[in-house]
Amino acid sequence: MTLLSFALEALAKPWPWYVAGPLIGVFVPALLLVGNRTFGVSNNLRHACAAIIPGRVAFFRYDWRSEGGWNLAFALGIVIGGALAARFLNGSAVIQLSDAARTSLASFGIHDMTGLVPRELFHWSALLSWRGVVLMVGGGFLVGFGTAYAGGCTSGHAISGLADLQLPSLVAVLGFFAGGLIGTWLVLPYLMGG
């Protein structure tokens, strides 16, 4: 066995939280040290608007190339990283979900737990059903609207903001979580039953 194949085999196993979490944390100092940039991904949605269809909206009238070029490069990197992990590191393997979660999800009709997303809910023809539209179009819209309104997402507020002990980020993270609980416990069961 060569060293490379040994390394690939080790990396192809699922990465535990105590490896992945600290690695994710390192992106905060890394981006600051490289170019004084605050770790965050959601600004790319704003840069996309500014680049594609700024219209007359003041929020999108800025030089997205100089302010957002680094972040767009980072996002493109994430796409490539996802592709490399899926292709060479067994990244779309069946996940190590807890039995409790499997039982709960099965109880409202999700049985195929083999992909990164539930195939029963997330596929192109699901867009022909109300449920698919609410989940994919509605969910995406809320993520984009909410993160722009709150001025950050999980990376910008939950990781960068909390690490810097910023109170507004704590408020935003409590909001993320409260919203997630409402979506999970109140709305999803209703959508799945209907």
Next chain:
Amino acid sequence: MTTRARPSAHLALYLALGVMFGVVVTKSEVISWFRIQEMFRFQAFHMYGIIGSAVLVAGVSLQLIKRLDAHSLDGDVIVVPPKEMGHGTRYWLGGLLFGVGWAFIGACPGPLFALLGAGVSVILVPLASAIAGTWVYGALRPRLPH
């Protein structure tokens, strides 16, 4: 946000960091819809461990950077811009709306990009919709409470 242009040589560095981030979130299953459901149902420690240890490492690093008065590669003093609280409405209300969407699509913006790379083509729908949501926020911004 600073408005100064950065040399494009740096873009390759940001791209490389993005690649690493994409690999980490994919291999740790952070991009899995199932993992996010499991988190909101309190059925595993996995996601809490990841977010908690990420915040811890980032927090200690930030303290070191501040105390050592570290400079970036460009030689600038490193600054983390503080967020303004204002009335706080934008944080709890925007956060709440984001959270509902997060539960629906099981992915926040970083993982959306990784999922696209991992070959989940239908994720283009929530991604496009998220861009539309950000656009609508931009248009309504002057009229929303912040």
